[in-house]
Structure formats: C-alpha cells, structure tokens
Amino acid sequence: MTSENLKIISLDVKDVRFPTSLGAHGSDAMHKDPDYSCAYVVLKTAKGTEGHGLTFTCGRGTEIVVAAIKSLSELVVGQTAIDIFKDFGVFWRSLTSETQLRWLGPEKGVMHLATAAIINALWDLWGKLLNKPLWRLLADLDPEHIVSCIDFRYISDVITKEEAIEILKQGQKGKEERIEKLMKEGYPAYTTQVGWMGYSQEVIIELCQKYLDMGFTAFKVKVGQNLKDDIKRLKTVRNVIGWDNKLMVDANQVWDVKQAIEWMKQLAEFKLLWIEEPTSPDDILGHAKIAKELKPLGIGVATGEMCCNRVMFKQFLQADAMQYCQIDSARIGGVNEILSVYLMAHKLGVKVCPHAGGVGLCEMVQHLQMWDYVALSGTMEDRVIEYVDQQHEHFVNPVVVENACYKVPKRAGYSTTFTPETIPKYEYPNGTEWQLMFSQGLFPDPCKHQS
Numbered sequence: 001m002t003s004e005n006l007k008i009i010s011l012d013v014k015d016v017r018f019p020t021s022l023g024a025h026g027s028d029a030m031h032k033d034p035d036y037s038c039a040y041v042v043l044k045t046a047k048g049t050e051g052h053g054l055t056f057t058c059g060r061g062t063e064i065v066v067a068a069i070k071s072l073s074e075l076v077v078g079q080t081a082i083d084i085f086k087d088f089g090v091f092w093r094s095l096t097s098e099t100q101l102r103w104l105g106p107e108k109g110v111m112h113l114a115t116a117a118i119i120n121a122l123w124d125l126w127g128k129l130l131n132k133p134l135w136r137l138l139a140d141l142d143p144e145h146i147v148s149c150i151d152f153r154y155i156s157d158v159i160t161k162e163e164a165i166e167i168l169k170q171g172q173k174g175k176e177e178r179i180e181k182l183m184k185e186g187y188p189a190y191t192t193q194v195g196w197m198g199y200s201q202e203v204i205i206e207l208c209q210k211y212l213d214m215g216f217t218a219f220k221v222k223v224g225q226n227l228k229d230d231i232k233r234l235k236t237v238r239n240v241i242g243w244d245n246k247l248m249v250d251a252n253q254v255w256d257v258k259q260a261i262e263w264m265k266q267l268a269e270f271k272l273l274w275i276e277e278p279t280s281p282d283d284i285l286g287h288a289k290i291a292k293e294l295k296p297l298g299i300g301v302a303t304g305e306m307c308c309n310r311v312m313f314k315q316f317l318q319a320d321a322m323q324y325c326q327i328d329s330a331r332i333g334g335v336n337e338i339l340s341v342y343l344m345a346h347k348l349g350v351k352v353c354p355h356a357g358g359v360g361l362c363e364m365v366q367h368l369q370m371w372d373y374v375a376l377s378g379t380m381e382d383r384v385i386e387y388v389d390q391q392h393e394h395f396v397n398p399v400v401v402e403n404a405c406y407k408v409p410k411r412a413g414y415s416t417t418f419t420p421e422t423i424p425k426y427e428y429p430n431g432t433e434w435q436l437m438f439s440q441g442l443f444p445d446p447c448k449h450q451s
C-alpha cells in the first residue's frame with residue numbers, strides 16, 4: 001500500500017433516524033419518546049477502502065451533530081491514513097484542540113459527539129486496511145503503539161504514559177489463552193429489553209421469560225418516574241426471574257441527590273446490584289454521596305454513558321463516585337479517549353461494564369470490552385456488556401449473542417457498516433420510510449412544518 005493510496009479523499013455524513021418512539025422502545029424516565037438515530041460518517045481513501053463510524057442520538061438535533069462533523073471534515077480530508085495511525089494521539093488532539101472550533105466544547109457536547117463519529121470511522125478504516133476486527137487490531141498493537149493513540153493531557157496526575165505501557169505489558173501475559181477462551185465462550189451480556197419505562201406488565205412478564213429462556217442471568221429495569229409503579233414493576237420482574245439472577249435499575253439522571261438516596265432505599269428490598277445514572281451526569285460529588293449512602297444496602301453506582309470526557313471519568317474514578325464504569329462507544333472522543341478511561345479504571349480498580357443499545361453501540365462496544373479482557377484487565381469477572389435487541393438488522397455485521405454471550409466478531413473493522421438498504425430508507429427526512437410515515441401522518445413532515 002502506497003501512502004498516496006491511503007490518502008483520505010472524502011468524508012460524507014448522513015442523518016439517519018429510526019422511528020423507535022412508535023413502540024416506546026428505549027423509553028426511560030427522561031427520554032420518553034426516543035427515535036434512535038445517528039450521525040453516520042463515511043471516509044473514503046484513494047484506493048477505495050471505506051471507514052464507517054457513528055455517534056448515537058435520540059432523534060431531533062441529529063442535524064446539529066451532522067453540521068459539526070462537516071466543520072471538522074477539513075481536518076481529516078487530505079490526510080493520509082497511515083500517518084494518522086502512526087501518531088494517532090497527535091491527530092486526535094488536532095481535532096479536539098482546533099484553535100477556533102474548541103470554543104464550542106472543549107471536549108464535550110456536540111463537538112465531541114462529532115469527534116467520536118469521525119474517530120470511530122478511522123478505527124473502522126484501520127481494521128479494514130489490516131483485515132482485522134477492531135478487538136484483534138487493538139490486542140495485536142504493542143503497548144507503546146496503544147499508548148501513542150492516547151492524549152494524556154489532563155490525566156497524567158492519575159496515569160502516565162510510562163505507567164500505561166507497564167500495565168499493558170503486564171496485560172500481554174496469558175493473552176493467547178484468553179483469546180482462545182473468548183473465541184470459545186464469548187463475553188457475558190445482560191439485557192435491558194425487559195424494562196423500558198413504556199412497557200405494560202404483560203410485555204414485561206413475557207420478555208423476562210423470553211430472556212430467561214435465552215440464558216440471561218442479569219436484567220435491568222428503568223425506574224424513577226413513579227415510586228409505586230417502580231415497586232410494582234420490580235416485583236413483577238423478580239417474580240419471573242427469581243432472586244438468584246442479577247437485577248439492576250437505571251434512573252437516567254431524573255433525581256436530585258437526596259431524592260436518589262431516599263428513592264433507592266425504598267427499592268433496596270429487590271436486591272439491586274446497581275443504580276445507574278441516579279442524578280446529573282456531571283455531578284461527581286453527588287454520585288459519591290449516593291454511592292456512600294447506598295453502599296451498606298449492597299447497591300453500587302453505575303454511570304458514564306453521558307460522561308463528557310476522560311477528565312470527568314478521572315474525577316468520578318478518583319472520588320469513588322462510580323463502582324461500575326459505563327463507557328459509551330459513541331461518546332467522548334471515540335476509541336482513543338475510551339482507551340484512556342479503561343486504563344484509569346484498571347489502575348484505580350473499578351470494573352468497566354459498557355453502556356450499549358441505541359444504534360450500533362452493541363456492535364462497537366463488544367470490541368472494546370473484548371480487548372480489555374484479552375490485553376488489559378485479563379478478567380470477565382463481575383463484568384457484563386449491556387445488550388439491547390434493537391437496530392441490529394441495519395448492520396452488515398450485526399452482533400451475535402448466544403447463550404447470553406456476545407460472540408467474537410470475526411469480520412474486519414468496527415462492525416459499524418450499514419447495509420446498502422438502510423440509508424436510502426432511513427435517511428432523515430428524505431428516506432423512503434420517512435416519506436411514507438409523513439404521508440401516513442405518523443410524524444410531522446419537517447419540510448411542510450417550516451412552510
């Protein structure tokens with residue numbers, strides 16, 4: 001491969017939305033009607049290889065992320081992929097610290113979602129160029145190369161490059177045996193499918209039984225809108241899944257700190273492993289207080305799916321404010337920054353249990369967690385990947401979950417390529433499915449709305 005062949009000649013971005021609000025799929029205490037969506041990036045090299053990456057959104061506002069990606073594209077187009085991958089941390093900083101655009105963040109909000117989509121597309125491209133699935137590409141990189149992908153600015157008080165290299169060198173021991181085990185058994189998953197806020201009792205019972213029959217032993221339920229209702233739903237779930245299986249709850253940021261503590265005391269009888277996002281995702285000390293109060297009840301605090309960046313993660317980890325670190329593959333600045341969170345969590349002894357669901361999050365995050373098992377933490381103990389059975393049919397290489405375990409992805413890249421039908425059907429607002437739904441009156445047509 002010549003470097004001329006590997007020049008990135010174009011960056012295209014699409015606003016892709018799925019009408020999930022019609023079935024209350026994905027509904028929780030804060031997001032009552034999400035239409036699972038994404039900003040989808042396609043990078044193309046001169047030789048024709050493409051990298052596909054995305055960031056997840058809940059519908060309205062995706063066009064803003066698309067605009068941010070367009071603003072960043074001139075920093076990517078014209079670059080040579082091989083040069084980017086040689087010193088990926090330097091390139092990552094060139095996106096996040098662009099001298100004018102950084103004012104819109106820095107390293108948070110829409111700009112960082114846009115960064116994640118582009119960075120994820122680059123990792124997909126790297127995997128495809130080397131013909132390796134991402135987890136394997138990461139596992140095969142030597143510790144120095146992994147560390148060169150990370151921007152250590154703002155985190156070197158907790159972990160230095162040298163320490164990270166040493167940790168990753170330790171992670172090499174027994175790697176081949178772990179790859180073998182992973183290939184055979186896959187990686188354990190838990191399901192959130194049973195507990196969306198908008199589901200009826202009948203649907204909950206039916207889904208609990210379905211996922212039990214599929215071999216699941218860990219379940220998560222949305223809470224936080226109405227205490228009586230939460231108690232009723234948790235009773236229903238425990239009745240079906242029994243008391244030996246794990247049960248977690250998720251409030252999606254709906255409570256104040258004191259309210260979270262009081263509410264959770266009322267739910268403690270249901271033997272809950274964690275409360276996820278009890279309050280504002282930015283409130284580190286609030287989470288620490290909740291964690292301290294709930295510890296005697298055996299309930300841990302889980303958060304991270306909306307944590308802005310490695311600096312926030314650093315503080316959550318330092319403050320004992322999260323017992324379960326929920327990295328999100330479509331957030332913070334993509335794979336590079338997520339690697340730094342894995343390393344800090346490892347050093348500070350916090351388990352990573354990734355957030356997934358949405359659009360493509362399961363597809364992506366399986367690679368990261370598998371790399372963690374193979375080359376970093378070396379264990380799957382008390383760790384699980386979230387699994388939501390939605391939107392997989394739109395991907396060329398969807399996740400495969402069998403016996404409640406993610407099977408190892410074998411195809412090259414980051415599993416983020418849409419099928420050829422997906423974009424013509426679901427691009428918003430001109431895709432054929434959207435046009436049909438507008439004509440049926442299921443959604444307002446934004447073009448007519450404006451006129």
Ligand SMILES: [Mg+2]
Nearest residue numbers: 250276277305
């Ligand atoms: Mg959640």
